[in-house]
Every structure is written in structure tokens, then in C-alpha cells.
Amino acid sequence: DADVTQTPRNRITKTGKRIMLECSQTKGHDRMYWYRQDPGLGLRLIYYSFDVKDINKGEISDGYSVSRQAQAKFSLSLESAIPNQTALYFCATSDPGRSPEKLFFGSGTQLSVL
Amino acid sequence: RKEVEQDPGPFNVPEGATVAFNCTYSNSASQSFFWYRQDCRKEPKLLMSVYSSGNEDGRFTAQLNRASQYISLLIRDSKLSDSATYLCVVTSASGTYKYIFGTGTRLKVLA
Numbered sequence: 001d002a003d004v005t006q007t008p009r010n011r012i013t014k015t016g017k018r019i020m021l022e023c024s025q026t027k028g029h030d031r032m033y034w035y036r037q038d039p040g041l042g043l044r045l046i047y048y049s050f051d052v053k054d055i056n057k058g059e060i061s062d063g064y065s066v067s068r069q070a071q072a073k074f075s076l077s078l079e080s081a082i083p084n085q086t087a088l089y090f091c092a093t094s095d096p097g098r099s100p101e102k103l104f105f106g107s108g109t110q111l112s113v114l
Numbered sequence: 115r116k117e118v119e120q121d122p123g124p125f126n127v128p129e130g131a132t133v134a135f136n137c138t139y140s141n142s143a144s145q146s147f148f149w150y151r152q153d154c155r156k157e158p159k160l161l162m163s164v165y166s167s168g169n170e171d172g173r174f175t176a177q178l179n180r181a182s183q184y185i186s187l188l189i190r191d192s193k194l195s196d197s198a199t200y201l202c203v204v205t206s207a208s209g210t211y212k213y214i215f216g217t218g219t220r221l222k223v224l225a
Contacts, residue, residue: 033213040122040217041217042118042201042215042216042217042218043158043201043215044215045213088155090157090158094212099146100145100146100147100148100163100205101146101205101212102148102160102163103148103150103158103160103203103213104160105157105158105159106157107156107157108155108156108157110155
């Protein structure tokens with residue numbers, strides 16, 4: 001079983017729709033992250049959360065929001081999807097109690113906005 | 115200048131070859147360093163952490179040169195299954211987020 005689970009795996013939607021991507025983890029890690037990956041650009045951080053009450057913007061948070069419902073769950077929402085949000089989205093976790101602190105990724109969500 | 119730079123490749127090598135990738139980073143105060151492997155459209159998976167003393171895991175050797183601010187990955191006796199994109203990842207010393215990703219170096223091992 002995957003330690004970091006993302007749903008859905010693939011999603012096609014239309015411009016203007018609200019979309020939620022979900023992430024759950026069984027690793028017991030406090031820290032969770034949302035990244036997007038675009039060809040040639042590498043992974044870019046959207047939002048991160050270091051515990052349930054802590055939410056922080058990353059480098060490309062505009063047009064996105066998140067919710068940390070529990071230690072194990074971190075959801076990403078696109079309030080009104082636009083075509084340039086078409087990308088591969090990854091959730092990740094890390095454990096600050098381990099050194100070096102490594103990132104563990106979910107299997108990704110391919111989102112296409114038409 | 116990008117914070118983490120990698121040659122995008124592709125590096126096309128025959129089976130059994132030795133191949134080396136380099137990665138440079140701009141922040142001298144960066145703290146931790148990693149190589150991740152990513153197969154097409156799949157999630158990045160940790161290959162190895164990188165230490166100043168150098169470290170080896172089977173056919174893979176990683177080195178960190180803090181003075182020159184670069185990280186290297188050496189793959190010996192390349193296998194077809196090594197074909198993937200290799201991501202250099204550096205943690206920031208401060209700021210709003212911790213992990214900075216290179217865009218990756220693509221490796222193709224040819225039969």
C-alpha cells in the first residue's frame with residue numbers, strides 16, 4: 001500500500017470549475033507539501049503545512065488554496081481552474097525528526113484544464 | 115541564475131557504461147542535498163542523500179563539493195533500468211520553503 005496517496009490520479013475539467021485534489025498519508029509525518037511539475041520547469045512549491053494549524057504559501061500559490069483537515073490529510077483546491085494550471089501535481093511529506101529530512105511523494109495527479 | 119542547475123541531457127549511453135551528472139547550486143548556506151530518480155509521469159523517488167564525505171550505494175556514488183557548490187552522481191555499469199530523469203534537490207538555508215529542485219537530467223541507457 002502506498003504511504004502517500006493522491007486522488008484522483010487523472011482529472012480533466014473545464015475552465016472555471018472548482019477542483020479539489022486530495023492527499024492522505026500513513027507515514028505519520030507532520031509536514032506536507034503540494035508541488036506542481038511542468039515540462040522544463042521542475043517541481044515548484046504551491047503550499048506547505050508543517051502541522052495541522054500551520055499553512056504557508058509557496059512560490060506559486062495564486063489561484064490555489066489548501067486545507068489541512070488532519071495530520072494525515074492535506075487537500076489542494078483550484079478555485080476556478082484555468083488552462084495554465086494544467087500540470088502534474090504531487091503531494092509530499094517529510095519528517096523533521098529525521099536527518100537529513102527527506103521528501104516522500106505521492107504518485108501524482110495529472111490535471112488537464114480545457 | 116537558477117538556484118539549482120542541471121544539464122537537461124539527454125545522456126545516451128550504452129549498457130555497461132559509466133555516466134556522471136553534475137548539479138550546481140547558488141546558495142552557499144544550503145544544508146541538505148539529495149538525488150531523486152523520476153520515471154516518466156511518475157513520482158520522484160529518493161535515490162540517495164549526498165554527504166560531504168561522499169557516499170556509495172551499489173553502482174551509485176554521490177559527492178558533494180561545498181567549496182565549489184556542486185553535487186555529482188556517478189552511475190557505474192549502467193543498466194537499461196537506469197533510464198530515467200535524475201533530479202538534484204537542495205534544501206534552502208532559510209526562506210519560505212525548504213526544497214529546491216533542479217529541472218533534472220535525462221538518462222537513456224541503450225542496449
